[in-house]
Amino acid sequence: SLSLQGKTYVIMGVANKRSIAWGIAQSLDKAGANIIFTYAGERFEKSVRDLVATLEGKHELVLPCDVTNDEDVEKCFSTIGQEVGKIDGLAHCIAFAKTEELAGNFSDTSREGFLLAHNISAFSLTVVAKAAKPLMTEGGSIVTLTYLGGEKVVPNYNIMGVAKASLEMSVRYLAADLGKHNIRVNAISAGPIRTLSSKGVSDFNSVLKEIEERAPLRRNTTPEEVGDTALFLFSQLSRGITGETIHCDSGFHIL
Template sequence: MFTLEGKTFVIMGVANKRSIAWGIAQSLDKAGANLIFTYAGQRFEKPVRDLVETLEGKHDLLLPCDVTNDEDVKACFDEIGKRVGKIDGLAHCIAFAKTEELSGNFSDTSREGFLLAHNISSFSLTVVAKHAKPLMTEGGSIVTLTYLGGERVVPNYNIMGVAKASLDMSVRYLANDLGQHNIRVNAISAGPIRTLSAKGVSDFNSVLKEIEERAPLRRNTTQEEVGDTALFLFSHLSRGITGETIHCDSGYHIL
């Protein structure tokens, strides 16, 4: 096992212990990294703090950061800069769409729902990268989470699929832009995992069943598998990789 001792990473998007962000936090914690957590709003502070206390390392910097608010994002990264100086990377594990837009006809997507999904699930990566960049003085690695529904049509994923396509392309533009500063930007396309966000997708159980029956590995993806893929992307081992989407989905995407 390699170590991330002495490295600092920002984890954005822990809502509860099922969150993929939490899987990433656990993998990085085991590798000895220092972690900073951001949460969506005040109501998440206590549950996130309670979870963070269960980790092996002592990570006591937790900050609110609503990614729909430019001032909030700036204030959050300014504070991180003041408290730790330099960071080595960040995990962007944030998405949102209205539940009513995650079923039914795609052509019924509302303008408001379209913009909301893109704002939180796609644009947020760009605004976060902008404010994290000055803190990555020795280079860095940015990792976001995407899904197959941004590459091809997946039933009920609807507007979130279109937002993920936008996110995927943002990864490439950001990778090209930030590469000159030795900042890498990559996405992990995770297989379906039962989380709070996934609950919003209509008929999610059939998606899980399909993976178990048909994916090359014949099993569903775990939080830990995604966490370890992120660990690789945050480590020196992946230093030649940027603008990439790694599928951590039991191989389902090849079908």
């Protein structure tokens, strides 16, 4: 299997053991990578630290980073710079929208809800890419997570779909910008997975059921599958790929 021994990656967005970010952490840990974890706020610190302790590798840096706060982001990455010097990549696994706007009419989206979803779910990629860039002195790979609802209208995904479209286009502009520094930027469009965030999407169970019945592979996507796709994007095997959105969704997007 693939080895990332001697490489260092930042994983942002582990909330609990169901988080897709945790699937990525497990794949990178198995590959022997050194991992730095960032969490959203104090209420996540203990659960993230407890989870990290279950991994094989000794991953000592677990830092707070609220992506809505420029100072927090700067502080977090300057600490990472001081502690490890160089990083090889970053997994951005962060999104948020108001639960009441993940149901009902899209036309009822509020200005505040629109801006909040874009701030946390889309702009955050650009702000962390900027902060991480000086640490990727030997090139790097940035991976973010998106969903089909950013390409096609998916019932109830609403404002998050519009934010994902912004995120996916941000991936392309960042790839064009950072390519000259040998930094690659890609997205994984994951099939629906039951997590803390997806609980907020109204009628999520019927979305999962439809995948089992209709997706080419006739089964739902797992965090482990997304983790291994991220492992590929972090490895040299994907060195020719940037600005891409890879679907890891049992093939559902082709229907």
